[in-house]
Amino acid sequence: MEFSEEQLKKWLSKYKFRDLTIEELKSIHESYPNTTFAMNTYTFKDGSQKDLLNCSGTVPVKYQGNSYNIPIFLWILDSHPFTPPICFLKPTANMGISVGKHVDARGRIYLPYLQNWSHPQSMIIGLLKEMSAKFEEELPLFSVSSSDAARQSELLSYIAKITEGEDNIQSKGEGKKNDGGFNKVTVIGAGDLGLACALAISAKGVADRVVVLDCSEGTMKGAAMDLEIFALPNVEISRDFSASAGSKLVVLTVNSLGNAQSYLDVVQSNVELFRGIIPSVAHYSQQSVLLVASQPVEIMTYVSWKMSGFPKSRVIGIGCNLDSARFQYIIANLLKAQIRGKDNWIIGEQGENKVAAWSASNSVTSHQDEDIANQNAQHLLANRAMEVLKGRGQKSWSVGLSIADLADSILNDKRKVHSISTMVKGCYNINSEVFLSVPCVLGISGVTEVIKLLDKGTVVQELQSTAASIHDLQQQLKL
Known part of the structure; x- marks a missing residue:
């Protein structure tokens, strides 16, 4: 020819x-x-x-x-x-x-x-x-x-x-959403956390299609292979990034399994892993929200934001969403309230540096409103709840359920408040580009509003200290 x-x-x-x-x-x-x-x-x-x-x-x-x-x-x-x-x-x-x-x-x-x-x-x-x-x-x-x-x-x-160019051949059950309302989610990573996310999102019924991208080398192993064998109606497992095309939400669960010695080396190895992932994700799903579950969440959310070129509102981390939900549940039980209080949060950095805080519109629904409005009472209550939280790990299935909760708020544009990692530059006198967990309103376009917290000096100081530590580490990374 x-x-x-x-x-x-x-x-x-x-x-x-x-x-x-x-x-x-x-x-x-x-x-x-x-x-x-x-x-x-x-x-x-x-x-x-x-x-x-x-x-x-x-x-x-x-x-x-x-x-x-x-x-x-x-x-x-x-x-x-x-x-x-x-x-x-x-x-x-x-x-x-x-x-x-x-x-x-x-x-x-x-x-x-x-x-x-x-x-x-x-x-x-x-x-x-x-x-x-x-x-x-x-x-x-x-x-x-x-x-x-x-x-x-x-x-x-x-x-x-x-x-000949049609890659959207649908089953009879998929033809219901040709108006741009087809909810597709891609989960990057087919490890325990990735599969827990996929199954939780599928079970919650918030996505029409869930694609699991297996980034491991060699043939599929373990649960990823089982998912390939025992196929679910709306879950697809693939190794091709083009399978993620048109996703409204992309969840990142991958972590490098290198032999790095120092903490900085571990984080840098994750940066290199993301270097081969984020540009492809951004190319195939240009209007998606990126939800980062890879560790350390705050830093990898920052890396994803830098590498994707997406607006900060559409790059978020899972942050303290799980801990906040548990915290609210425990507070409600301690107060014997009929419904969970929605104005108490775990914020800051996921892990040991998280802190308890109340939003400015405190409205715990019980007869003890006046008591907990007192700062000392809030402090004692938070300490008791944090003690209960100790020892509760972040198991894959628990994180998967938490991510499905976030997916529900995003895909269904619920405008619900979650404590997730978002860009906090300009908040709480933080002047560096870092991501920390604070209460945010979530919808189809990501973060639409950051909720104001009660201006407690100790909480703000802890946020500023955490932000400074994260920023120092980010400055040492090779992006």
Whole structure:
């Protein structure tokens, strides 16, 4: 096939790195001369559309002494070469798909090369070579008998829609929200916390779709593999960042498992981990709210804000939401109030440096209102509640339930108050860019308001001291 650089320049006029992409396409044409290029509209799962370049061709595979040409179809994103292509098999009428660890039932291709994509080391030529190597281990297609031809034609029609640009093929139950109201959540990380989040959000019924992105190396293990085996109706597990496209909420639960010795080294290793995640998340879900559960929450929320370029209102951390809910529950029981007080909070830094505080509109619902309005009574009550809180860990399932609570407030635009990590520069005489937990009103666009706290000198001093410590550590990080 003839290679037309001029035509490609016209097609790729809106691509961020057009010349780099064209150079790579030249290499593909030289090594795989039968590859054809075209420009079509691709529809993502959230209904958004983009005009993208696609490549159609074959990769050679030798399997059990026989030679095969496996037909493939690649969509090249407009941020190429910094993001990997979306890859599919494109079987003919006499071919069936062998579902395996690298290919799903739709013909979508998943490879370690895609998962670990990093420019300039990663290129499409290298990807095609890995396809050949992996497909030689496990052939992705098989011949279909004439008796299966009718069933196969239905499958091919489905796959054709995907490879020709429709990636939002919905089940009968999903067609209810085509007005932009489809609530999609992506959970980054398939460890215990990530899966606890996904299951809690799914059980709460606040999301139409939950995508779990497994960022671990090698094959899926443990609970992630079990979730892949025992599929849930609205939960998808993937290793491809494009599966997160169009999410309204992205929850980050990953932590580096490196061998760092000092606390600074541990945090820096998490920064490096986020460097490979946040830009892709920001690219695929540009209007999302980022909710950070990775440790240390306050610093990793700051890192996410810096790397994403999102407004501060749309980057938050789980902060003290769980501790505040427990605190309010304990206070209500100590007062024997009929309903939980909503004006007492745990704020500051998640962990040992958290402090108890009351919001300015204190309204605990019981006959003891006047007593707890007294600062000494508040102090004694807070101390008793904090003693009860001691020893209560942050188990994955507890944090998962707390995150589902936050997801409910965000996705359903409830404007509910939560103690979450937000940018506090300009509050409480804090002048540095740090994130701390304070009561905030949460909605679909993230933080819409920060609730004023009672101006207690000791509480403010502790917040300022914590902010200074966090800022000092942030200054030592290599961002």
